[in-house]
Amino acid sequence: MSHLHRGLGLAVACGLWACTPDKESGTAGPQGRQAPKGILRLDLAEQGQEARPMSPVLLAEEWRNAILMPPDSQRSAMALVPPGASLRFSYGRQETGPRLGGGDSTKRPTLTLSVMRAEEQVLEKSFTLPGRRRAANIWQEATVELDELAGESVEFNFSFTGGPAILSCALASPRLVRPEDDAPTVVLITSDTHRSDHLGAARNGTGVATPVLDQLASEGVLFEDCFSSTNITLPSHASILTGLPVRDTGMVSNSMGLAQRARSLAEVFSERGWFTMALFSAQHLRHGLSGLGQGFDRMRGPTREGEAPAAISISRFDRWIASEEGVPVFIWLHVFDAHAPYEPPEELRRRYYAADLDPFDSERFSLPPGAQVSWAPGIQDVNYIRGLYKAEVTNLDRQIGALLDHPRVRGSILAFTSDHGEVLGNHDLYFLHQGIYPDTLSVPLILRWPGCEPALRVGAPVSNTDVGRTLLDLAGLSAAAFPGTNLLRWTEGSGEPTPARHAISSGGHTAAIEYEGWLLLLHMHDHESPTRVEHQVELFNLNVDPACDRDLVDAELERSRALRADLIAWLNAGKGTLTSGRANSVGVAAELAALGYVDNVTKEPGESWYEPDPQSPWCQRFDF
Secondary structure, three states, X not given: OOOOOHHHHHHHHOOOOOOOHHHHHOOOOHHHOOOOOOEEEOOOEOOOOOOOOOEEEEXXXXXXXXXXXXXXXXXXXXXXXXXXXXXXXXXXXXXXXXXXXXXXXXXXXXXXXXXXXXXXXXXXXXXXXXXXXXXXXXXXXXXXXXXXHOOOEEEEXXXXXXXXXXXXXXXXXXXXXXXXXXXXXXXXEEEOOOOOOOOOOOOOOOOOOOHHHHHHHHHOEEEOOEEOOOOOHHHHHHHHHHOOOHHHHOOOOOOEEEOOOOOOHHHHHHHOOOEEEEEOOEHHHOHHHHOOOOOOOEEEOOOOOOEOOHHHHHHHHHHHHHHOOOOOEEEEEEEOOOOOOOOOOHHHOOOOOOOOOOOOOOOOOOOOHHHOOOOOOOOOOHHHHHHXXXXXXXXXXXXXXXXXXXXXXXXXXXXXXXXXXXXXXXXXXXXXXXXXXXXXXXXXXXXXOOOOOOOEEEOOOEEHHHHHHHHHHHOOOOOOOOOOOOHHHHHXXXXXXXXXXXXXXXXXXXXXXXXXXXXXXEEOOOEOOOOEOOOOEEEEEOOOOOOOOOOOOOOOHHHHHHHHHHHHHHHHOOOOOOEEEEOOOHHHHHHHHHOOOOOOOOOOOOOOOOOOOXXXXXXXXXXX
């Protein structure tokens, strides 16, 4: 008998089928139902060595969690085959350089699976890798039925032969699958650049039509005061998927990636026997740059074009979720439609603009200087551009309707939120997401799960960095280690005081603390848009001034001093070391510039976030 991976051997010896939450913690999911048993992953290893973790491998714009097998290599694992189980995996070819000739051209690159019981081979199947000219970059799917091996402890051996030295076989997510009729689904939807007031159900709404999301809110819980952790896409999603604030990840730019040592929500679900998938709609979220693919069995998004419409991502969603019928699935869907440039379908372009007005009429209208954007040439009325943003949200709502009608999604545990909002004119900023005022921090958050009480509204201040912890608890995985607080505590009227909320802006320029309706901003560096100087402090009472028009730092000096001290103490508690650093290539810079992002990072990982200056007049007011 060849290699037996210690972790998997322990699972077999204990008779476990994956790591079920009821065995792990004795806790139940929604309505007291125990979480199902899920899938069992094969931790494949070379002879006499420990299994190495898989990592995302890219083929045809799709990453899969895989190992790369060079020619004449073998990987093995032991497992107990339960009744009704099959083996599923995918495979593909990965070339590391140009073919130089030589080698035996008569041999086709072949992945061979052999199954051993004791010293006896009981099954063998071969899978020929596609040729270079035929589907060479497409993942191939494989399913092997194991009915005759039910109840047997067997060894699975994968070997790769016949390929040239430059060719490896990518073997992705080999797993034993036993379909269950009630296999659960957890869906996380993030709508990029979506303000909280651009929701029909919002109490402070703008009149935008979102009937699909309104229906979702009527079936579950609408959190009316939810903040994001930052005002920029990639760092915000890293916080949502790790449960950690920007202070701890250190990610303050879309050119920064999440370090492999970070632990993601997808990894937690994966460890508990769930199949994990991600569909993103913006190029800068691709795994090679963002690091967000860790823990996902499948991940896809644009790698050439800048973005993909929601309709494309949602059609893939339907196909992917159907391919894992009977398997517990966690799937993250990111949609980018509300992000500038605002280009809704033609039939919606004037949905929120009077029919008798001409937005190009320069005699009647004049754009403020900051509202002049390259993607809206000739437009003179700022309200027309605001209407386009509304139209984008309405169109996105229509697209999501098709997704929510999927039978498996209807019975899912589902969260809908955003990475950040958008500034539509406050502080002389237009159609971007600079600054960390409520325009960019306040985002929608809706939760729905089987058996939840419908039409709940929660006014308590919350953060969407707690979404991951909440989804795990709803899925029956409350014993899984993951940061955050279950958001449902605020639906039960616990009476507990709500904690302070914190944020750090893009570039690390500004930090913020919100507590009991008071928002304090500490500007850690000089910056423009809006223009602020290093060490400057601003204070706003969101209860009466949600737009942050009136700075009360002078009138509320003692409150400002206390909040500033709390914010600095919070900043000093972490240095942000969970980032792999910046990708400084010309190509990345060009991609981000096309989306309106300028890489103006002022802090490197591991550095202190903020240092007071005794010479600063602002610091002298509070510290010296």
